[in-house]
Amino acid sequence: MTSGLKVYYLPMVVCYNGVILPTFFNTLPLMRNIFLRERITIVHGHSAFSAMANEGIMHARNMGIKTVFTDHSLFGFADASAIITNKLLQFTLADCNHVICVSHTGKGNTVLRAAVKPNLVSVIPNAVDTTMFTPDESKRHPNKITIVVISRLVYRKGIDLLEAVIGPICQNHSDVQFIIGRKT
Numbered sequence: 001m002t003s004g005l006k007v008y009y010l011p012m013v014v015c016y017n018g019v020i021l022p023t024f025f026n027t028l029p030l031m032r033n034i035f036l037r038e039r040i041t042i043v044h045g046h047s048a049f050s051a052m053a054n055e056g057i058m059h060a061r062n063m064g065i066k067t068v069f070t071d072h073s074l075f076g077f078a079d080a081s082a083i084i085t086n087k088l089l090q091f092t093l094a095d096c097n098h099v100i101c102v103s104h105t106g107k108g109n110t111v112l113r114a115a116v117k118p119n120l121v122s123v124i125p126n127a128v129d130t131t132m133f134t135p136d137e138s139k140r141h142p143n144k145i146t147i148v149v150i151s152r153l154v155y156r157k158g159i160d161l162l163e164a165v166i167g168p169i170c171q172n173h174s175d176v177q178f179i180i181g182r183k184t
Contacts, residue, residue, distance in 0.1 A: 008034055010052070022051040022088070024058065031059045045092070046070045048085050054092040061095060069093055071110045072102040072126070073156060086113040102126045143175060150181040 010030050012020040034040070043060035045053030048071060057067045069092065076082040093099060093114045099121045101107040107121045140146075147169075153159045162180075169176055 006038070012052070020051045022055065024055055027052065027055045028059055031056055032063065035060060035063060035065060040065055042066045042068060044068045044070065048073065048075070048089045048092075054088060057092050057096055067096045068098045068100065069096050070100045072106055074106060074109050075113055075156075077113060082113075089114040096120070098122065100124055141177075145173070145176045146179060147176060148179045148181070153180075153182045
């Protein structure tokens with residue numbers, strides 16, 4: 001690939017929504033081979049729901065390779081899915097070198113649910129550089145307030161909250177319009 005980027009496709013069976021079942025053992029020989037062959041010095045994982053990210057971090061850590069995990073989802077503590085995911089994340093991040101969150105709220109959530117020391121978590125906020133991305137003022141409706149939402153339209157990302165507020169906002173404020181974009 002261009003710029004020296006290599007992509008490896010591991011022959012793992014996908015069970016649901018593009019993810020594999022956690023095995024911890026089936027990925028070890030494949031990832032170990034890649035880490036050694038490519039002389040990997042840092043392994044970065046993303047998403048608490050990604051079995052491959054969790055296993056990659058654990059395998060790298062056991063091989064003495066530095067690890068970083070990025071988390072930007074807020075999870076609860078009470079339902080079965082949250083309890084299982086949080087426990088898995090505790091194992092994954094037990095001695096991860098560093099964690100990155102995209103908000104201070106996210107950091108607090110990750111520290112609590114994964115039992116990570118706060119000094120091992122940095123916040124790099126999601127943001128838009130408004131000097132580079134400025135709306136075209138000529139296309140703005142002069143009498144409307146536009147609320148833009150770009151997200152995966154799933155419960156985990158707050159679609160239930162969005163759904164609950166759109167009706168009342170539009171009923172009480174005729175000058176408000178929503179533009180909703182979704183990530184597939």
